[in-house]
Amino acid sequence: xxxxxxxxxxxxxxxxxxxxxxxxxxxxxxxxxxxxxxxxxxxxxxxxxxxxxxxxxxxxxxxxxxxxxxxxxxxxxxxxxxxxxxxxxxxxxxxxxxxxxxxxxxxxxxxxxxxxxxxxxxxxxxxxxxxxxxxxxxxxxxxxxxxxxxxxxxxxxxxxxxxxxxxxxxxxxxxxxxxxxxxxxxxxxxxxxxxxxxxxxxxxxxxxxxxxxxxxxxxxxxxxxxxxxxxxxxxxxxxxxxxxxxxxxxxxxxxxxxxxxxxxxxxxxxxxxxxxxxxxxxxxxxxxxxxxxxxxxxxxxxxxxxxxxxxxxxxxxxxxxxxxxxxxxxx
Amino acid sequence: xxxxxxxxxxxxxxxxxxxxxxxxxxxxxxxxxxxxxxxxxxxxxxxxxxxxxxxxxxxxxxxxxxxxxxxxxxxxxxxxxxxxxxxxxxxxxxxxxxxxxxxxxxxxxxxxxxxxxxxxxxxxxxxxxxxxxxxxxxxxxxxxxxxxxxxxxxxxxxxxxxxxxxxxxxxxxxxxxxxxxxxxxxxxxxxxxxxxxxxxxxxxxxxxxxxxxxxxxxxxxxxxxxxxxxxxxxxxxxxxxxxxxxxxxxxxxxxxxxxxxxxxxxxxxxxxxxxxxxxxxxxxxxxxxxxxxxxxxxxxxxxxxxxxxxxxxxxxxxxxxxxxxx
Amino acid sequence: xxxxxxxxxxxxxxxxxxxxxxxxxxxxxxxxxxxxxxxxxxxxxxxxxxxxxxxxxxxxxxxxxxxxxxxxxxxxxxxxxxxxxxxxxxxxxxxxxxxxxxxxxxxxxxxxxxxxxxxxxxxxxxxxxxxxxxxxxxxxxxxxxxxxxxxxxxxxxxxxxxxxxxxxxxxxxxxxxxxxxxxxxxxxxxxxxxxxxxxxxxxxxxxxxxxxxxxxxxxxxxxxxxxxxxxxxxxxxxxxxxxxxxxxxxxxxxxxxxxxxxxxxxxxxxxxxxxxxxxxxxxxxxxxxxxxxxxxxxxxxxxxxxxxxxxxxxxxxxxxxxxxxxx
Numbered sequence: 013x014x015x016x017x018x019x020x021x022x023x024x025x026x027x028x029x030x031x032x033x034x035x036x037x038x039x040x041x042x043x044x045x046x047x048x049x050x051x052x053x054x055x056x057x058x059x060x061x062x063x064x065x066x067x068x069x070x071x072x073x074x075x076x077x078x079x080x081x082x083x084x085x086x087x088x089x090x091x092x093x094x095x096x097x098x099x100x101x102x103x104x105x106x107x108x109x110x111x112x113x114x115x116x117x118x119x120x121x122x123x124x125x126x127x128x129x130x131x132x133x134x135x136x137x138x139x140x141x142x143x144x145x146x147x148x149x150x151x152x153x154x155x156x157x158x159x160x161x162x163x164x165x166x167x168x169x170x171x172x173x174x175x176x177x178x179x180x181x182x183x184x185x186x187x188x189x190x191x192x193x194x195x196x197x198x199x200x201x202x203x204x205x206x207x208x209x210x211x212x213x214x215x216x217x218x219x220x221x222x223x224x225x226x227x228x229x230x231x232x233x234x235x236x237x238x239x240x241x242x243x244x245x246x247x248x249x250x251x252x253x254x255x256x257x258x259x260x261x262x263x264x265x266x267x268x269x270x271x272x273x274x275x276x277x278x279x280x281x282x283x284x285x286x287x288x289x290x291x292x293x294x295x296x297x298x299x300x301x302x303x304x305x306x307x308x309x310x311x312x313x314x315x316x317x318x319x320x321x322x323x324x325x326x327x328x329x330x331x332x333x334x335x336x337x338x339x340x341x342x343x
Numbered sequence: 344x345x346x347x348x349x350x351x352x353x354x355x356x357x358x359x360x361x362x363x364x365x366x367x368x369x370x371x372x373x374x375x376x377x378x379x380x381x382x383x384x385x386x387x388x389x390x391x392x393x394x395x396x397x398x399x400x401x402x403x404x405x406x407x408x409x410x411x412x413x414x415x416x417x418x419x420x421x422x423x424x425x426x427x428x429x430x431x432x433x434x435x436x437x438x439x440x441x442x443x444x445x446x447x448x449x450x451x452x453x454x455x456x457x458x459x460x461x462x463x464x465x466x467x468x469x470x471x472x473x474x475x476x477x478x479x480x481x482x483x484x485x486x487x488x489x490x491x492x493x494x495x496x497x498x499x500x501x502x503x504x505x506x507x508x509x510x511x512x513x514x515x516x517x518x519x520x521x522x523x524x525x526x527x528x529x530x531x532x533x534x535x536x537x538x539x540x541x542x543x544x545x546x547x548x549x550x551x552x553x554x555x556x557x558x559x560x561x562x563x564x565x566x567x568x569x570x571x572x573x574x575x576x577x578x579x580x581x582x583x584x585x586x587x588x589x590x591x592x593x594x595x596x597x598x599x600x601x602x603x604x605x606x607x608x609x610x611x612x613x614x615x616x617x618x619x620x621x622x623x624x625x626x627x628x629x630x631x632x633x634x635x636x637x638x639x640x641x642x643x644x645x646x647x648x649x650x651x652x653x654x655x656x657x658x659x660x661x662x663x664x665x666x667x668x669x
Numbered sequence: 670x671x672x673x674x675x676x677x678x679x680x681x682x683x684x685x686x687x688x689x690x691x692x693x694x695x696x697x698x699x700x701x702x703x704x705x706x707x708x709x710x711x712x713x714x715x716x717x718x719x720x721x722x723x724x725x726x727x728x729x730x731x732x733x734x735x736x737x738x739x740x741x742x743x744x745x746x747x748x749x750x751x752x753x754x755x756x757x758x759x760x761x762x763x764x765x766x767x768x769x770x771x772x773x774x775x776x777x778x779x780x781x782x783x784x785x786x787x788x789x790x791x792x793x794x795x796x797x798x799x800x801x802x803x804x805x806x807x808x809x810x811x812x813x814x815x816x817x818x819x820x821x822x823x824x825x826x827x828x829x830x831x832x833x834x835x836x837x838x839x840x841x842x843x844x845x846x847x848x849x850x851x852x853x854x855x856x857x858x859x860x861x862x863x864x865x866x867x868x869x870x871x872x873x874x875x876x877x878x879x880x881x882x883x884x885x886x887x888x889x890x891x892x893x894x895x896x897x898x899x900x901x902x903x904x905x906x907x908x909x910x911x912x913x914x915x916x917x918x919x920x921x922x923x924x925x926x927x928x929x930x931x932x933x934x935x936x937x938x939x940x941x942x943x944x945x946x947x948x949x950x951x952x953x954x955x956x957x958x959x960x961x962x963x964x965x966x967x968x969x970x971x972x973x974x975x976x977x978x979x980x981x982x983x984x985x986x987x988x989x990x991x992x993x994x995x996x
Binding site for chain 3: 366368398399401403404406407408409410411412413414415416417419434435438439444445446447448449450451455457486487489509510511536537538584585586587588
């Protein structure tokens with residue numbers, strides 16, 4: 013079975029206002045879903061479950077396919093009640109795990125995938141980026157993602173299917189695991205979750221990353237522009253921000269925004285190691301969104317784990333399937 | 344006295360008022376570099392590049408700028424290219440600007456909201472049914488709106504300057520066929536107040552109340568009838584809202600006959616209201632029922648032979664005068 | 670954005686004031702005391718309070734018939750608003766406007782657009798005046814998902830963007846245009862996405878979270894003040910009452926209403942304030958009691974006020990009265 017989770021709320025937050033983020037309309041998500049469904053339909057796959065949402069992305073896609081391509085796509089809606097927030101994605105992922113999904117295609121940004129990762133267990137993800145500020149999901153054409161999902165579904169022997177396990181950051185509040193991040197955790201002096209997105213650099217004091225690429229943007233790019241950390245390497249990175257004791261670096265902090273950031277202490281984050289946050293009170297932003305508030309007296313720690321979600325290596329999977337004749341039909 | 348055209352009179356009025364009040368601004372479709380569809384604003388943009396603004400084809404958008412800026416205390420002078428298009432922005436005239444002061448109970452900060460919407464009016468340009476109408480009758484019932492309807496360069500300049508200095512919403516109707524009409528206009532400053540009908544020609548037998556192009560046709564008709572010994576008085580109301588009934592009533596009390604002459608269709612014609620008020624207020628003086636010389640109740644046709652017949656002429660006015668005297 | 674404890678308590682008080690004022694209006698209308706049509710904004714308090722928080726003297730906000738709360742937040746005297754709803758001469762408009770036109774022009778709160786659409790272009794006139802005068806002020810128009818279908822939405826956004834005006838378009842998307850659900854109104858799912866067509870930022874946020882509204886509108890206002898031009902913000906919210914008082918709401922389910930009541934902007938903010946240790950239940954109770962006294966005073970003032978004299982019919986037509994008004 014193939015699961016699909018499209019977050020209707022991604023791609024339209026305050027970053028459109030404070031940076032040059034693109035508005036990602038849900039109609040485009042509907043289009044992507046249509047392209048995925050065409051591929052799955054073509055491969056004869058009918059065991060498909062998708063998260064319902066208030067925008068009825070699935071209904072719109074199925075309707076459009078029937079009208080435009082005369083394709084009667086068979087997709088089931090996951091039986092769940094939506095809260096219209098990110099809990100929906102986590103809950104949908106949990107249900108897909110229970111239903112025995114072979115993979116989950118996600119449409120959203122880092123935040124969406126973080127929510128999915130909380131519930132998907134060992135079901136591998138094919139994360140499609142629907143935004144301009146994402147590190148975890150990749151810009152992959154929906155049709156290609158659909159082809160990888162076909163391999164996930166039909167390569168029952170796992171001869172070609174390739175996945176990789178991701179790192180994650182675990183957030184501990186008073187020694188209890190309370191939340192997680194896939195790419196970065198930024199500690200801020202903000203008091204409120206509010207518009208969630210993180211853009212006020214003056215408020216950021218510490219950053220933890222699982223990966224840091226020089227060809228990305230956002231919090232993880234801050235490290236990426238002076239100390240790249242590969243996504244498949246064993247370590248992460250901790251950096252202290254704002255204090256004028258170390259050096260400064262010019263970083264693309266958001267789409268169309270380059271800022272000079274002062275960096276203090278920098279240290280590698282080793283697997284299993286937990287670092288105690290120095291900031292006395294504030295909010296921890298996870299993958300770019302303010303999530304975990306803490307107050308004076310709370311002991312806050314962040315550690316690196318190798319137990320993040322599995323992601324499908326789309327290119328490797330399709331290449332090995334192609335080499336193995338998976339797509340070939342002999343006469 | 345020097346003579347200038349109506350178009351020049353408008354340009355002078357705009358320029359003088361822009362000099363006088365730095366918050367007067369002129370805007371609309373093609374009024375900038377292009378100088379306006381009828382060339383009326385030519386040269387203004389070069390003089391006031393920041394205050395003569397071209398807009399997109401968006402009449403409701405133009406009226407939005409107008410009302411908001413007027414409520415803010417600025418003095419917008421927008422142009423809508425043809426008076427026919429005021430139906431597109433009727434909400435702004437009938438429901439917004441004209442009612443704002445009343446609905447808000449004349450609050451401080453909103454009571455001095457004035458603007459002057461300039462609109463080319465009238466037939467004669469072979470522009471067919473959507474670019475030829477006289478639209479004053481659509482505006483007549485709107486409480487809170489003022490309507491200026493001048494016929495000469497002198498009146499046009501004086502009324503426009505007066506309108507711009509006022510604090511009320513004004514629709515300023517300019518007849519297209521009169522833009523090139525020359526007339527005496529003094530060099531020195533003067534204003535023509537609203538509600539000041541002007542007796543364009545004195546007479547004692549019949550009062551003809553006419554507007555815009557019909558004023559000139561009435562004057563020509565009066566001249567022809569003079570040869571027959573008929574003495575025609577021509578009264579130009581100059582503003583329809585507010586309306587100077589006193590001058591009209593005085594004239595009718597003298598002549599005992601009234602003909603109203605307006606280009607627009609007869610039914611609900613703006614001047615029919617004048618005729619009715621004469622009946623209400625001076626019935627005992629009248630020797631005959633009023634006569635309307637107005638357009639037919641049809642759209643305006645395109646073909647020159649049709650339009651020329653559609654548009655009421657000097658001969659039609661003479662026929663109207665003969666009828667009232669029958 | 671740095672919000673002080675005072676700011677936060679102020680925002681809370683504004684929301685409670687709107688809720689109590691509107692609830693009182695609801696009761697008075699049901700009792701047959703108030704004439705005319707009444708449209709209540711209960712459930713949309715965060716949209717109004719959060720937006721107005723970002724405005725200063727000289728800024729302009731025009732909303733629709735549902736936003737008495739905007740007037741309250743901008744400091745228009747609640748007594749005068751209530752008197753206006755009664756049709757009394759002490760009302761904001763001397764009793765000549767009523768619920769749909771109550772306003773406070775001096776406070777920059779236009780209330781006079783119960784025809785949905787024109788406000789979306791008129792906002793640009795205010796914004797143009799601000800820009801012309803280089804005064805750093807902004808003009809805000811607040812309307813619903815229904816009004817976003819008017820042609821003026823297009824002409825207004827187009828003007829605002831091409832003239833780079835400090836106009837801020839805020840859609841209170843409560844999901845219904847009177848009875849017609851969003852699904853029958855717009856093919857595009859997100860109204861904020863329409864911003865792309867005008868080359869301006871479009872943002873969609875939770876309109877029931879006051880901090881989110883404060884922050885997001887705050888950024889749009891800052892951008893506009895600094896010459897960055899207009900923005901379109903879609904606040905997702907819900908009206909608890911019908912379109913008008915007396916609307917039996919056959920178009921929506923009780924479950925839907927209940928699900929939104931769980932997202933009550935006031936209750937949610939109480940939790941945030943309590944979690945942060947900024948206020949406790951006894952503080953909330955104190956504010957509720959204080960606001961109740963204020964609303965009682967509004968009602969009493971309106972009740973005790975005289976009707977307008979009949980001569981009011983004929984005044985306030987023109988600024989310059991050259992001719993007489995036919996009576």
